[in-house]
Amino acid sequence: MGQTTVTHDSHAAHGHDHHEQSFIMKYFFSTDHKIIGLQYMFTGMFMAIVGGYFAYAFRMQLAFPGMEVPLYGTVGPGQYNMLITNHGAIMIFWVAMPVLIAAFGNILIPLMIGCDDMVFPRLNRLSYQIFLLSVVVLFMSFFVQGGGFGGAWTSYPPLSAVAEYNLTDWGASLWLIAVALEFVAFLIGGINFVTTSMNARAPGMRMTDIPIVVWMIVLASIMFMASVGPLIAGSVMLLMDQRVGTTFFVPSGGGDPVLWQHLFWFFGHPEVYVVLLPALGIVAEIMTTFARKKLFGYKTILYTTFATGGLAFVVWAHHQFIAGIDPRMANIFLVTTLLISIPIAEILFSYVATLYGGSIEFRTPMLWALGFLVTFLLGGVTGIYLGSSALDIYFHDSYFVIAHFHSTFFPIAIIGMFAGLYHWYPKMFGRMMDETLGKIHFWGTIIPFNGIFLPLFLVGMAGQHRRIYNFQHFPDLATADLQGIRVFATVSLVTMLLFQFVFAYNFFVSMFKGEKAPANPWKSNTLEWTVPSPPPHGNFAELPTVYRGPYEYSVPGNKEDYWPQNMPDRN
Amino acid sequence: MILLVAPEIPANSNAERRQLVSSSIFATVILIMTEVMFFAALISAYMIIRSGAEEWPPWGQPRLPVFATALNSLTLLASAFCLHRSVKVFSSQSSQSKQLLALTIALGTVFVSVQGYEWVQLISFGLTITSSTYGGVFYLIIGAHGLHVIGGLLALLACLRRLNSTSQQLTIDNLRAAQIFWYFVVGVWPVLYTLVYLL
Amino acid sequence: MKAVPAIVITGLASLFLHFDVQACAVCFSSSENTRAAFYLTTAFLTVLPVAMLIGGFYWVRKLQQKHDAVDQS
Ligand code: HEM
Numbered sequence A: 001m002g003q004t005t006v007t008h009d010s011h012a013a014h015g016h017d018h019h020e021q022s023f024i025m026k027y028f029f030s031t032d033h034k035i036i037g038l039q040y041m042f043t044g045m046f047m048a049i050v051g052g053y054f055a056y057a058f059r060m061q062l063a064f065p066g067m068e069v070p071l072y073g074t075v076g077p078g079q080y081n082m083l084i085t086n087h088g089a090i091m092i093f094w095v096a097m098p099v100l101i102a103a104f105g106n107i108l109i110p111l112m113i114g115c116d117d118m119v120f121p122r123l124n125r126l127s128y129q130i131f132l133l134s135v136v137v138l139f140m141s142f143f144v145q146g147g148g149f150g151g152a153w154t155s156y157p158p159l160s161a162v163a164e165y166n167l168t169d170w171g172a173s174l175w176l177i178a179v180a181l182e183f184v185a186f187l188i189g190g191i192n193f194v195t196t197s198m199n200a201r202a203p204g205m206r207m208t209d210i211p212i213v214v215w216m217i218v219l220a221s222i223m224f225m226a227s228v229g230p231l232i233a234g235s236v237m238l239l240m241d242q243r244v245g246t247t248f249f250v251p252s253g254g255g256d257p258v259l260w261q262h263l264f265w266f267f268g269h270p271e272v273y274v275v276l277l278p279a280l281g282i283v284a285e286i287m288t289t290f291a292r293k294k295l296f297g298y299k300t301i302l303y304t305t306f307a308t309g310g311l312a313f314v315v316w317a318h319h320q321f322i323a324g325i326d327p328r329m330a331n332i333f334l335v336t337t338l339l340i341s342i343p344i345a346e347i348l349f350s351y352v353a354t355l356y357g358g359s360i361e362f363r364t365p366m367l368w369a370l371g372f373l374v375t376f377l378l379g380g381v382t383g384i385y386l387g388s389s390a391l392d393i394y395f396h397d398s399y400f401v402i403a404h405f406h407s408t409f410f411p412i413a414i415i416g417m418f419a420g421l422y423h424w425y426p427k428m429f430g431r432m433m434d435e436t437l438g439k440i441h442f443w444g445t446i447i448p449f450n451g452i453f454l455p456l457f458l459v460g461m462a463g464q465h466r467r468i469y470n471f472q473h474f475p476d477l478a479t480a481d482l483q484g485i486r487v488f489a490t491v492s493l494v495t496m497l498l499f500q501f502v503f504a505y506n507f508f509v510s511m512f513k514g515e516k517a518p519a520n521p522w523k524s525n526t527l528e529w530t531v532p533s534p535p536p537h538g539n540f541a542e543l544p545t546v547y548r549g550p551y552e553y554s555v556p557g558n559k560e561d562y563w564p565q566n567m568p569d570r571n
Numbered sequence B: 001m002i003l004l005v006a007p008e009i010p011a012n013s014n015a016e017r018r019q020l021v022s023s024s025i026f027a028t029v030i031l032i033m034t035e036v037m038f039f040a041a042l043i044s045a046y047m048i049i050r051s052g053a054e055e056w057p058p059w060g061q062p063r064l065p066v067f068a069t070a071l072n073s074l075t076l077l078a079s080a081f082c083l084h085r086s087v088k089v090f091s092s093q094s095s096q097s098k099q100l101l102a103l104t105i106a107l108g109t110v111f112v113s114v115q116g117y118e119w120v121q122l123i124s125f126g127l128t129i130t131s132s133t134y135g136g137v138f139y140l141i142i143g144a145h146g147l148h149v150i151g152g153l154l155a156l157l158a159c160l161r162r163l164n165s166t167s168q169q170l171t172i173d174n175l176r177a178a179q180i181f182w183y184f185v186v187g188v189w190p191v192l193y194t195l196v197y198l199l
Numbered sequence C: 001m002k003a004v005p006a007i008v009i010t011g012l013a014s015l016f017l018h019f020d021v022q023a024c025a026v027c028f029s030s031s032e033n034t035r036a037a038f039y040l041t042t043a044f045l046t047v048l049p050v051a052m053l054i055g056g057f058y059w060v061r062k063l064q065q066k067h068d069a070v071d072q073s
């Protein structure tokens, strides 16, 4: 690593001239940040389809146990475990991370800070290539003998460490290698994002003129890099347990399984904020644009986010309350866990204050942004209950936890992604998306989403444990009431999945047939809207100079209600 | 590998931006943040696994060569000193700087080689990675550090090659970045040595 | 508003709930050593990144101030 950093630095120092590239060179080996961003985006969306398909298969099994699932087949216990494990891992590591951080980060950062490309373009390409390799390795893990890994996305040892227990000898190892490769990819990408945003800003752009979404992606990258080390160490140890025969995590050989949980959750909790922050940033951009109002408390949001970033590192043991950690330690983590909901609430309040008194336009991106706010609130609030170490004895590993983190992750990874896509689609592809279809897609996603997870809070409180493939084996949980709820959730899921076809249609048809997008369809201030849609290679014909912050909407004395950052005079 | 060397699309203009600090240095510092946490995790793992053991080192396992390794550590520290001198005279006396850089690499190579020899000996005495958790954490931590030494050496070698080549210029910032990484590698060693060999 | 003291007291009292947690039959090595090691490493692992982040924050701020100073002169 040290070497790559050194050898690639001088790249930016000497110029090249422009020449035409073949299709393959242009779209597969490009070092252009926009192309790499799109590569991440499409890979992430493809993985979302895979993850959704897995969810469909196991939800069908829960609602109609033993039934042959259409388009899948029967789901046995081993199959079920493999499906939930990879559903979780894919959604977090191969959907939320690549789309929210890597794709939006790549596309937006250079455009928003007004430069032509990343500081290390070749490292950027390497990052995507490693990511692609991790996808390939993950798929390989499904098809080796014994099938895909089924030890849950948290892969607790000794189950995950010993092949005689998990029965997926190479499946488990390949899964772990895939996850580790993915981390390396984001490590490289993250270094690039942070360095670029600090070093390549347009002249005149002060720290507090950087759009909030760029800040959020930068902070998320920093948090990722400060937290991923322990998990890389843990993965290496777990891989050695699996393949070399060491016993770091195997109690029978003198190891300590709680150690893995320690290393995993040290990364695992910051990770949830790593994906949360970019989504919050995307939502902030959309809200100010469509409320035609200055973002309320730019600096407050910024400093609050710093605080969240720090606090996120001191709460992780709340995932281990009943793993047998010292209760006195649990007590400390209880307090920090409750503390961290304060800055998050503060950020959400600033968003509400941004909306207050604005002249809101309910365009599709805005609907998604508002949907984010409402659903995320529910997830955040239920987290507080889980944060109480006493309550968590009952709630832990129940469907209440499932419903909690889906109410947080779904708004982040899916709603945030769609919000960003609808907002920046004109910039990415140079065409507008259809508004009506976008709205149908929104309502068709948000209503069934709550139809899935609100009932799951109830079954969780009724004591339904997670990671069980057939509740008919448990007399207490096999009642008609509970089964009815399960069927309802599954039907909602299928409805939601069907509505995604509206999106797919809208997305691909608009790409070729949509109305041509102007440079600045939403009348926004940030620099990416000052270049043609889609931006040419090299982004800016003339590199911009920045005169003010990004959120000067409806300023008195201006003719227009927006005031681009690079405009020297009144608008 | 073909992926990595495919020609890239050049940008039509390259932003001339005044950097906060050279990008290569900035990137190295961020990388080191990750590395610090990586080693912090290894140290934690060591402490927890050790705390669960009845006896440390376990009965029948060989003791580590405390004194020989201490001497070996000195070569590593000396290499850091050479690098320090080399960077200091980089712009004024380039030939001396080059010699010092070569000396740094030589000392680093001596360090890894002696470590490797030590491993061979330990294995022949029956301390292997699977012989006990004691052996496991030993090879894990010292091996991870060894890999970092090798990585640092490669970075320094790349610098040296550029110093000798006429087509590619080595800037002071490139050398500084490699220097920071090397300091980190040298800097964690005393911590790991104390933890694994002395305590 | 009368309820506020009651809420605060209940909240503080809940901090003692961990005695119940302690009674919970979860598996853990009874070794005091391991317990201490977990304490120590938890503190170590939480303090380290926070310290680095704060350090990084001030470092970048200093760099930026230097940068701005050049602009002005
Ligand atoms: C506002 C603050 C939040 C609090 C207080 C909180 C609290 C908690 C607690 C205590 C648990 C452990 C429950 C258990 O396993 O028994 C938990 C689980 C979880 N939370 Fe949160 N949370 C918050 C926000 C978030 C966010 C923003 C995300 C996602 C982006 C998230 C994702 C998760 C996930 C994925 C799990 C389950 C992990 C697993 O066991 O598989 N949480 N949360």
Ligand SMILES: [Cu+2]
Binding pocket: A268, A269, A272, A315, A316, A318, A319
């Ligand atoms: Cu958490």
